[in-house]
Amino acid sequence: MLAREQQAAHAQNRPATIVLDVLGDKLARGELLLEKKEMICPHCGEGLHRTDAGWHCQGVRVVPDTSLMGSHTYPCSYRIDSRTIIGFEYDRGIGLYWEATWHVVAQARAAQRQPIQYSSAAVQQQLDNDGLVVECSADRLTKTIRNPAIGKVCRVLALSRLALPGLEPEPEPESEPELEPVTNVTNDLLSMVTDPTAPVSAKIGLVTDVTIDSYIHEGQPSPTA
Ligand SMILES: [Zn+2]
Numbered sequence: 001m002l003a004r005e006q007q008a009a010h011a012q013n014r015p016a017t018i019v020l021d022v023l024g025d026k027l028a029r030g031e032l033l034l035e036k037k038e039m040i041c042p043h044c045g046e047g048l049h050r051t052d053a054g055w056h057c058q059g060v061r062v063v064p065d066t067s068l069m070g071s072h073t074y075p076c077s078y079r080i081d082s083r084t085i086i087g088f089e090y091d092r093g094i095g096l097y098w099e100a101t102w103h104v105v106a107q108a109r110a111a112q113r114q115p116i117q118y119s120s121a122a123v124q125q126q127l128d129n130d131g132l133v134v135e136c137s138a139d140r141l142t143k144t145i146r147n148p149a150i151g152k153v154c155r156v157l158a159l160s161r162l163a164l165p166g167l168e169p170e171p172e173p174e175s176e177p178e179l180e181p182v183t184n185v186t187n188d189l190l191s192m193v194t195d196p197t198a199p200v201s202a203k204i205g206l207v208t209d210v211t212i213d214s215y216i217h218e219g220q221p222s223p224t225a
Contacts, residue, residue, distance in 0.1 A: 001124065001179065007036050014126065015117070015118040015123045015126060016123050016126035016127045016130060018105070018109065018116060019101070019102075019105050019116070019127075020127075020140075020163055020164060022104075022108050022109065022186055023086070023096075023101060023104075023105060023164065024104045024164050024165075024166065026086075026104065026108070027086075027164065027167065028133065028166065030084075030160050031084065032084055032085075032086040032104065033080060033084050033085050033151075034085070034086065034087050034088055034089050034094060034167065035050075035055070035080075035085050035087075035088045035147070035149040036088065036089045036090070036148075036149060037148040037149050039055050039080070039149070040061055041057040041076060041078045041080045042078070043057070043059075043061060043076055044057060044059040044060065044061050044074065044076040044078070045059070046059030048078070048080070050149060050150060052082065053081070053082055053084075054079060054080045054081045054082035054083075054084075054085065055079065055080040056078070056079045056080075056085070057076040057077070057078040057079070058075075058076075059075075060073045060075055061073065061074060061075075061076045062072065084105065085097075086101055087101070087156060087166070088101055088147045088148065088149050088154075088156075089161075090146075090147070091147065091148075092134050092135060092158065093134045093135075093158055093159055093160045093161050093163075094158070094159045094160075094161060094163065094164060094167075095145050095147065095154065095155045095156035095157075095158050096156055096158075096159060097154065097155075097156055098120070098142055098155075098156060098157040101121045101157070102123075111182070124141045124142075124157060125141070127141075127159065127163070128141055130162040131160070132159050132160050132213045133157065133158060133159060133160075134158050134160050135158040136158070136160060141157060142155050142156060142157050142158075143155070143156065143157075144156075144159055145158060154165065170203055
């Protein structure tokens with residue numbers, strides 16, 4: 001093996017590199033998340049709201065429906081489970097909940113039958129030697145820092161943003177199950193059409209009145225005809 005390849009392989013096998021690689025991969029996939037003071041819904045663009053359960057969207061989504069020559073609006077169901085939150089971004093860098101981070105990475109490596117051969121403290125020390133720890137307390141590398149997203153102080157390992165390049169994860173693609181409300185609405189509308197005496201009930205409140213009107217006028221003889 002060439003010296004340079006050996007060096008590269010050595011760098012790849014460094015525990016600090018392994019930890020950051022596994023973490024970066026999970027962040028990129030959206031399996032884990034760093035929260036920010038302000039979180040935006042990737043589906044509808046509204047600001048998300050934070051509770052103990054995580055983040056949720058109170059916005060609405062508008063989906064065009066060509067068969068109805070209109071559009072549906074319905075509540076955006078986007079949520080972030082707080083259990084996926086591994087840390088936060090703040091003004092000086094990234095605060096990692098280190099216990100949780102270590103647990104997740106150790107589990108991922110164990111699942112690949114490549115357990116990390118170093119202790120959590122040794123990895124912290126390596127990250128510090130690499131100049132990636134941006135704040136620490138007098139007696140240890142972790143520090144209590146206020147999380148701007150929730151306003152609470154948390155004990156974290158504070159890392160430079162350089163530790164995790166490419167932090168912005170791709171927005172999740174629209175998934176089919178989330179579009180289910182549209183199908184239900186359409187079924188309601190169809191049953192209304194096959195039974196002309198059926199009242200325009202509150203059941204189809206998800207559809208705007210404009211849409212219902214235009215559908216009735218386009219699809220059925222007007223009552224006065
Ligand atoms: Zn939304």
